[in-house]
Amino acid sequence: MRPFLIAPSILSADFARLGEDVDAVLNAGADVVHFDVMDNHYVPNLTIGPMVCKALRDYGVTADIDVHLMVKPVDSLIPDFAKAGASIITFHPEATEHLDRSLQLIKESGCKAGLVLNPGTPLHCLDHVMDKLDVILLMSVNPGFGGQSFIPSTLSKLRQVRKLIDDSGYDIRLQVDGGVKVDNIAEIAAAGADMFVAGSAIFNQPDYKVVIDQMRAELASVEA
């Protein structure tokens, strides 16, 4: 399996000093910035858009920015986020009329593309698009809010998707998002995830490096 990636969700960052907080978490050892976009329509919460992504780039953030779109419809925002500096764009299949077209739009915009499956979303929507995916994101909470508890049935879903990816032969990351903490990250990795979104577990602690180091130590026990 490829190296594990830790992607702090900036939903739990300090928005009043976002650039500094993102720098701090990257300097503490995070790999990727997870950027949650909510529209108060597809999910019952409202967050940030392409201007904030561009602002982070202008501030000097060079790490990959992983844009998790929780918006409906998705297509019109894809070029806007690509221009704003997104590296990866993921969206939920329920939020678009044309799954394949939305994936193609992301690829054409020069970004990596991913699908996000909610806890209750079946796996069959992956069937005919595996060749267009760089990331499959399994939500381990229902989308809309940080700070929720990990839904345990995600573990068996992760095992199923890990097998699908391995059997497909495609180079696809398996990301998990929601309720990821130091005390469950090893179990989640053992089930097949290789990219871990964590918001409250990191940003609600005074020292980000301590948490990220603890997460890496847990992950090392799985790699061994």
Ligand SMILES: O=C(CO)[C@@H](O)[C@H](O)COP(=O)(O)O
């Ligand atoms: O997409 C979402 C929520 O919809 C996530 O990215 C959360 O922001 C993760 O937060 P924690 O569960 O880690 O606090």
Ligand SMILES: [Fe+2]
């Ligand atoms: Fe997210």
